[in-house]
Amino acid sequence: MSSTTRGRIDKRQAILDGAFTVFARQGYAQAGVQDIALEAGVAKPTVYNHMTDKATLFRHAVEAAAMTALDQRVAALAPLGDPGDDLAATLEGVALALLRLHTDSRYCALRRLLYSEITHFPDILDIVKEYGLDRLNHALADRLARLALAGRLRTTDPDLAAEQFLALILGPLEARSQMGTRQLEEAELATIARTAVETFARAWVVS
Amino acid sequence: MSSTTRGRIDKRQAILDGAFTVFARQGYAQAGVQDIALEAGVAKPTVYNHMTDKATLFRHAVEAAAMTALDQRVAALAPLGDPGDDLAATLEGVALALLRLHTDSRYCALRRLLYSEITHFPDILDIVKEYGLDRLNHALADRLARLALAGRLRTTDPDLAAEQFLALILGPLEARSQMGTRQLEEAELATIARTAVETFARAWVVS
Amino acid sequence: MSSTTRGRIDKRQAILDGAFTVFARQGYAQAGVQDIALEAGVAKPTVYNHMTDKATLFRHAVEAAAMTALDQRVAALAPLGDPGDDLAATLEGVALALLRLHTDSRYCALRRLLYSEITHFPDILDIVKEYGLDRLNHALADRLARLALAGRLRTTDPDLAAEQFLALILGPLEARSQMGTRQLEEAELATIARTAVETFARAWVVS
C-alpha cells in the first residue's frame, strides 16, 4: 500500500470522524461543512472531493458510527457464551457493560442524530435496521437461546426475553440520564443493572 | 374579555399550533418562520409580534405539546385508582392505553424534537423535567405505592417498580416501531402489553 | 397609486436597470447578483424578492432593453411616412438616425449579450423574434411598400429592399466599429449613410 493511498484513506477517515463529531455536536442542519472541514483538518473542497453531498457525508458518517457502536455492544455479550455457575452475576456483568457503552457520549449523540433526522433521511432506516437495537436483540436472543437449551432459562421465547432484558436496562438509563444529558455514576449504573437482572431473573431464569 | 382579545388569543394559539406542526414535520433548523406563519394563517411579522424569537417560539410550542402529552398519559393511569379484582388485567389495560398514546404521531414528533434539540436548548431540560417521563413515573409510582399499601404489590420500591413497568412497555415499543417510523397494529400493542405485564407481575405483584 | 406601490415599482425598475447595466458590463456568468444589487442600490435579497432567479432576472432585463431598443428604432423610421421630394435625402436621414441608435453603447451591449447567451437561454430566441431585427425589417418594409405604391420605389419585394437597406448600413457599421468597441465619429456615420443610400438607390429608387 503506497503512502499516497494511505494518506488518502487517512484523510477520508478524518473527514468521516470529523463529520460525526460536528454533526453530533450541532445536529445536521446546524453543522456547517466548513466546521467539518476544520475539524477534519482539511479544506472545504476536500470534503466534497470525497463525499458528493452534505447529505451523503451525513449518511456515511452515521453509518460508520453505527457500525462500530454495534460491534462494541455485541462484543459485550461475550460472557454469556460461558456463563459459569452464577448466571445472575454474569447477566449483571453484561448489563453493566452495556450500560457503560450506552452512556458513552458518542453513542448518545448517535441516537440523537438518528432520532432527529430519521424523517429527513428515509434511508437512515436501513442503517437502523442493519446496525440498530434489532441487531443487538438478535445477538442477545441467540445467547439466551443457548442458555435455554442448556436448561438455564425458561425456553419459551428468547427474542422476547432479549427484548425485555434490554428494555429493563436501557429504559431506566434513558429516564435517569435525562435523554443522555446527565452522566450517571458507576454506582447508579450498577444499581440499574442489579435491579434489572433481578426482575429479569424472576421472569426467565430457572432457579 | 373583548372580542379583539379573544382574537389575539386565538391567533397566539394558532401560531403555537402551527409552529409545533411545522417543527414536528421539518425539525427546528429546517423549519422556516415563513412556513410557520403560513401554517398558522398569519403574516411573518405577526409571529414576531407574539414571540420574540424563533427559539422562544420553539420553546413555547414544545412546552405546550409536552404539557398536553403528559396530561393525557397521566389520565391513562386512572384505572389503577380502582383496580378491581384482576390487577393484572387492569395493569394490562393501562399499559395498552399508554402504548396507544405513545404511538400517536404528534407525540413521536415531540420526542424527536426533544432529542434533536436538547443540546442546543439547554432549557428544554426543564420542560423534560416538568412534563417528561419522570413525571409519569412519579404519578405511576404514587398509584403503585397505594397498591403496595393495599397489599397487592411488594412493598419495596414503588419508584423502581414504576420505572420497570414503563421500561417494559416503552422499550419494546421503541424497538419494534423503528424509532416511531412504523405504525404498530393494535394486536402487536396488545402483545407488548400482555408480555410486559406478565414479567412485571412475576417481579412485583402479590399473587 | 399609493406611494408604497410606487416605491416598489421604482425598485423593480431600478433592479432591472441595474441588472442590465451589470450584465452588459460583465456578461451573464461574470456578473454577480451582489454587483447588480449594489448597482440598483438595494440589498441582495431584495433582488430575489422581485426575481426568482439570476436567470429570470437576466431574461427580464434583456427583454426590457430589447423592447425599448426596438421602439426607438421603429420611431426613427417615421420620416419615411412623409418623404418629401428628395427621397434619397430622407433615406439618408433615416439611415443616419439608425446608425446613431446602433452605436449607442447600451444597444451594443444588448447585442453582445444576446449573442453570447443565446445558446444557454433558448427562450432568448423569443425575445429576438419579438423585438429583434426582424421586427425592424418588417416596419421598414411597410414603409417601403407604401413608397412603392406611390411609385417612388421599384415594386418588387419590399421585404428584400428593407433587408438590403439595413444590411448596407449595419454591415459596414459592424465592420468599422470593431464589433462595437470603437466609437465612430459622426462624419463617418454620415459617410456610411450616404454610400449605403447611394447603392440602395441605384437598385431600388425610381429616378
Add this chain to the structure above:
Amino acid sequence: MSSTTRGRIDKRQAILDGAFTVFARQGYAQAGVQDIALEAGVAKPTVYNHMTDKATLFRHAVEAAAMTALDQRVAALAPLGDPGDDLAATLEGVALALLRLHTDSRYCALRRLLYSEITHFPDILDIVKEYGLDRLNHALADRLARLALAGRLRTTDPDLAAEQFLALILGPLEARSQMGTRQLEEAELATIARTAVETFARAWVVS
C-alpha cells in the same frame, strides 16, 4: 523530430481543439478547465503545463480558430482572380461560397465567443484585426481593384465596394439565421447570394 516531441505537439493541439470545442459549447465563463481536459483526453494539470491560464488558453484557442476561418474565407475568393466572361455569375459563386462558410457551426460559435468576450479580453481585438472581417474585406478589395483596373467595375473605391458586397450577403444571413441558431437551406443561401449580387451589380458592375 522525436516521437515524444510529436506526442507533445499532438497533445497541445488536442488541448487547443478541445478548448475551442468546449468554449464554443459553453461560453468562456461557463466552460470548466475540467471539461476541456476531459474533451482533450488529458488530465487537468496537463492543461496548465501547456497553457499558463484559462485566459491564455482561451486566447490561443480563439486565435487558432480565427486563423483557419480567415484562411478558408480568403480561399473562397479565388475565382475572382479569373472571373471569366460572366462576372455576375462569378460573384454569385463567391457569395455562395462565403455564405456556406459563414453558416458553419464552428464559425458561428467563434463569432459568438468574440462578441461575448471582447469586453473582457481587450487583446482579442488584435485577433479580430488580424483575422477578422477587415482582413477579408482587404483581400476582397484587392480582387475588386484588379477588376476595376480591368474595366469590369467602376473604379472609385474598391474598399467600399468590398464592404458593401460583404454587407449584402452577410447582413441578410445574420437576420435570417436568427443569430446563427437556425440552419439555412442551400436554396435560401442561393437566393441571398443572387439578390445580393443583383443589387451589388447595379451599383458597381460595368455592364
Add this chain to the structure above:
DNA sequence: TATGAATGAGCCTTCATTCAT
C-alpha cells in the same frame, strides 16, 4: 512530463429579523 489530490476564493441562494405603513 503527466496526474491525483488539495485548496482559497467566490457565488447563488435562503433565512431570521426588522422597518414603515
Add this chain to the structure above:
DNA sequence: TATGAATGAAGGCTCATTCAT
C-alpha cells in the same frame, strides 16, 4: 395590531489553480 418589503449574515457548492508524486 398586522403586514408587505427590505436586509445582514451565513451556508452549500464549484472552480481555477497548485503541490507532490
